[in-house]
Amino acid sequence: MSPLPSGLLGDLDPTSDRAVFRQIADQLREAIDRGRFREGEKLPSEAELVDHYGVSRMTVRNSFSILQGEGLVHAEHGKGVFVRPRPPVRRLASDRFARRHREQGKSAFIVEADAAGSHPKVDSLEVKEEKPSQDISTRLGSVRRVLARRRRYLLDGRPVEFATSYLPLDIARGTPIAEPNPGPGGIYARLEELGHRLDHFEEEIRARMPSPAEVKTLHLASGVPVIHLIRTAFDTGGRAVEVCDTVMAADAYVLSYQLPAT
């Protein structure tokens, strides 16, 4: 195994209070930030860093685990540790549910992704009646049973978002909303046809680390948070007619809102 090119990474400072594995992580982070390692590029192997710094393997692995936690790198078994590429982000504008966008036959997700040159896909479609959680029930005005529409969105094969819509059963049962494909304009178009003219939406946004189930569903690398968005749709009568609970891979999204100054 050949040694690292000199100058690529510095030396350790034995007089420093900073732990050795942190110093190594600092040097790797800086090298990445400075572009010495580019996106997708392989970092030196554990063995190479062991030789370079004269430390044990666990110390090097400790450094890598810091960078993984920061979302900077990811390890591939049998291959190496790589600088995590920044995936293309999907921009969600606050007017994406405006009535004028609701005329096409295809869903907003498909239209938008096609326009951006990506290959969109929707899978894990599930539509069923169920008992809502306390939180969902409250948001919908204490309903006992709801129609739940679950689906997962993928871009170019990568899962980016998992969403569940909840609708009061008295609104949705027996309508196209209860079908896997609700038709052109989506469920919001159907709700308006059913007499629930939409007035406004409320969106709540949180960010947190994913649960193990979310890591699995969204194929999340370590160090990638999720954005948790809960949208409630209100009709002109002030009734909450839908709650949509969405979990998004945070590295795949930028949310954009336009707000009046009045």
Next chain:
Amino acid sequence: MSPLPSGLLGDLDPTSDRAVFRQIADQLREAIDRGRFREGEKLPSEAELVDHYGVSRMTVRNSFSILQGEGLVHAEHGKGVFVRPRPPVRRLASDRFARRHREQGKSAFIVEADAAGSHPKVDSLEVKEEKPSQDISTRLGSVRRVLARRRRYLLDGRPVEFATSYLPLDIARGTPIAEPNPGPGGIYARLEELGHRLDHFEEEIRARMPSPAEVKTLHLASGVPVIHLIRTAFDTGGRAVEVCDTVMAADAYVLSYQLPAT
């Protein structure tokens, strides 16, 4: 050292493909989710888990590091590992910059926190002229120099948010905006007095893991992401008159937006 109460945590499954440290993390996570360990409560010590499961200490530590990465627990040197309490969250409504909220003498942050019974504080105040980053310059319409206003917000002694406002120098220089305390209603009130009547705001929201500097500034525990919000204020002439770059501790915030359905 007395053994753990039996039944608190299960046994390992040696036939499972799942790594031992993951099985231990799973059991601890489940115990936390089920409320067997409450918020702020101490988990069994590393030594106790070593005895209970008959594994080495590094394996137990590995389990803890998983839970730390998920933001579920945090370790305190010399004390133990504790279930991370969910701090009270601050709710940011989308109308928080509406003109009607701009009449009071105190800043929105102070007013809001007082109302919630928290003890707010603002520190690290810095106001200076500087050369903007490429991104900030673009957002402000290719200005060469800006006034930067930096401040950190704390609730009950805990830093929760770090924000920098950038304003074109030709607007802000020599005005109260360039003073540490811009006066009642904040800089938006001053901008309007200067003839820049505000028309609308654009907000961009991202979530990601914090940089080491952000960890330090916001005293973030590991496993806590940040919400990165960039707000641009436009006057009625369509000019971008301010860009505010805000980094928030994600576990301290819920953002809330109200959107028209039209």
Next chain:
DNA sequence: CAGGCATACTCGTATAGACGAGTGGGCAAG
């Protein structure tokens, strides 16, 4: 030439041990 296997290199998991440093309680000296 095509296919399969050996091999070297990669990271993943786990053990055992050592010392350091922060915390808190109890005991002993004043």
Next chain:
DNA sequence: CTTGCCCACTCGTCTATACGAGTATGCCTG
């Protein structure tokens, strides 16, 4: 009683070693 020290317990850091499992490459065999 108060002060200060010691000690037990906690997590933090680091070493050394071992084996497993995924990947890629090149050589050998058919």
